[in-house]
Amino acid sequence: MTATSAADFDVDPIDELRDLLEGGSEARLRAFLDGIQHGSDLADLLEQLEDEDRVRVLQLLAPDDPALAAEALAEMEPDEHPEDSLAALNAVQIAAVVAELSDDDAADMIGEMAPADRDRVLAALPHQDAGDIRDLMAYDEESAGGIMTAELVTLRVNQTAAQAIDEVRRQAHGMDEFYGIVFVVDEREVLQGTVSLRDLVTADPSTSVRELVQDPIAVVLPETDQEEVGRVVSKYNLTIIPVVDGGGRLLGGVTFDDVIDIIEAESTEDLFKFVSVSAEEEVRGGWVDAVRLRLPWLFINLLTAFSAASVVYLFEDTLSKVSLLAVCMPVIAGMGGNAGTQALAVTVRRLALSSERSGTPWNVVGKELLVGATNGLATGLVASGAAFLLCMATGANVLLAVVVLLAMLLNLTVGGFAGAFVPTVLERLGVDPAVASSIFVTTFTDMCGFFLLLGLATELLL
Known part of the structure; x- marks a missing residue:
């Protein structure tokens, strides 16, 4: 069939x-x-x-x-x-x-x-x-030990190629999955390396496996986090990576298909964290469970929103005299939040891939600050043009256009800086940057956006 x-x-x-x-x-x-x-x-x-x-x-x-x-x-x-x-x-x-x-x-x-x-x-x-x-x-279910398989084909270093081929045939016959990787161990089960099937079948039958063995490209310990395992496997394009204990004894291996599942699971988890939704929430779960898992984060967001709104109260007199500022406030705050979210997503991704851990992560902060300033200038010019037309139509002070330009430029610069700085600091403190970064960045850009717009308006328009 x-x-x-x-x-x-x-x-x-x-x-x-x-x-x-x-x-x-x-x-x-x-x-x-x-x-x-x-x-x-x-x-x-x-x-x-x-x-x-x-x-x-x-x-x-x-x-x-x-x-x-x-x-x-x-x-x-x-x-x-x-x-x-x-x-x-x-x-x-x-x-x-x-x-x-x-x-x-x-x-x-x-x-x-x-x-x-x-x-x-x-x-x-x-x-x-x-x-x-x-x-x-x-083993912890999210560690190398928790995701490894113990079904491996292993050979002894003192076997001949002919004996090794028979042993591979015998062991592989009863395995559910065999990826063509043969591990070589000594009499104490300490990993010596790997040998390819090609080398075994082309070698002289009397050749010792010891002469054919190659050093392992990489190994992991059973307590290694599964995300780190995925990075190593992806980096070296491995089909299977051996798991060894502290003494080098072979315990098992993590296969590439498990790594694919890990990457998918970690990406989903990071996405949930990024939008402040618990990874425990199930697609088929009831609405009560969804409310229970989401409500705490919404309460935290509510508190931070009031913190941002408190800035507006400080400039109550300015708002009462220049009512058009109320139109510009959500624009400045929203654009700063968007810039911060863009920088945050890029930085969290870089941290997840470890591309900056061994280098200079503060270069990323500087880059995002420059990107934010450039984008702030570009969008600020457009926004100030719209503000100028609005002032002409309503008879308001045209200096409002300058206020909008400066506020947009500065707030997007702040957004780019915060979006890169916050997750970098959280990572250095041992806190998952995907969990808490978005709340801090959004609150920071909202507060700065309101403060910059209303503060500049107070200085230039009143």
């Missing part, structure tokens, strides 16, 4: 699947599932089903095609809680599906279960598999 993706069905596959689950025969449902050859397609369908229907599909697949069931569970988004569907299966079905999961995926999934479900699932597994999964679950 040729491979079929969910997009290849004539009828919307989710509608057909729902119909089959509601009233179709089991034979037709099995035939439908047989037409799905890739776990990601099945994962897309499962995510659109109710929990009980997900379990029914997995119960059908577990005896006949546990590999597809396992792949679908691994491909599901974490906030869809695939672990709940796995825990709902019986012991035999659980053992069949988990046997097809990579050990790191199994550890992640089982680690998310309630303690009672976790114990029941582990009890359904072979003793060795359960022990391996428990070992992985002991």
Whole structure:
């Protein structure tokens, strides 16, 4: 049978699947599932089903095609809680599906279960598999140890090329995934390096593996943060990076497909933080949960907004005499906030990529200050022209155009400076710059914008 993706069905596959689950025969449902050859397609369908229907599909697949069931569970988004569907299966079905999961995926999934479900699932597994999964679950889930797989092909340095080829064949046969990277260890399991399959098959059969081994390009410790792991893998274009303990003993490896998931998860988390939304909020979560997670940040924003508004109160007399200032205030503050947000996004991205940690991050602050000043001059000229026309139309003092120009120039300069300075300082203090930067930058540019506009107006117009 040729491979079929969910997009290849004539009828919307989710509608057909729902119909089959509601009233179709089991034979037709099995035939439908047989037409799905890739776990990601099945994962897309499962995510659109109710929990009980997900379990029914997995119960059908577990005896006949546990590999597809396992792949679908691994491909599901974490906030869809695939672990709940796995825990709902019986012991035999659980053992069949988990046997097809990579050990790191199994550890992640089982680690998310309630303690009672976790114990029941582990009890359904072979003793060795359960022990391996428990070992992985002991690591922080966002560390290299928490995302590594222990399924590696390893050779001894004292083996010959002929022995090594037989050993690679034996070990790879029982693995779910093999990326063609062979690790070489000594008798104490200390990593010596890697050897390529090409070198093994082209070498003289009697050649020692010791002569073929190459030093590892990079290694990470089990406690290394997953974001740092992703940076190293991306930097060196690695397929898999070895994880070693403090003594250099090989513990496992982090594969590039896990790194892709890490990058996606970290990007999503940073995006949520950037707009002051908790990463815990789920797409399918209820409105009560959304309110609970968002409201604290809104209260913080409310306090900072009052702080910015207090500046306006200081210039109450100026506003009463030059009413057109009320029209210009949101323009100056908004443009400064936009400039600050632009600088903030670029700086946070640079910090996330570590491109400035080993260099001179203050050069970035200087650059953003210059960018803000240049943009402030350009937009200030346009805004002052509009203010001049407004003054001519209303008979107001045309010096208001000069006030607008200066306020725009200075506030965008402040915005560029704050957008780069705040996250840089927070990073140096050990605070995630994506979490708190936007609130500080927005408040700062609002306060400065109001103060500059009203202060300059007080000096030049009154």
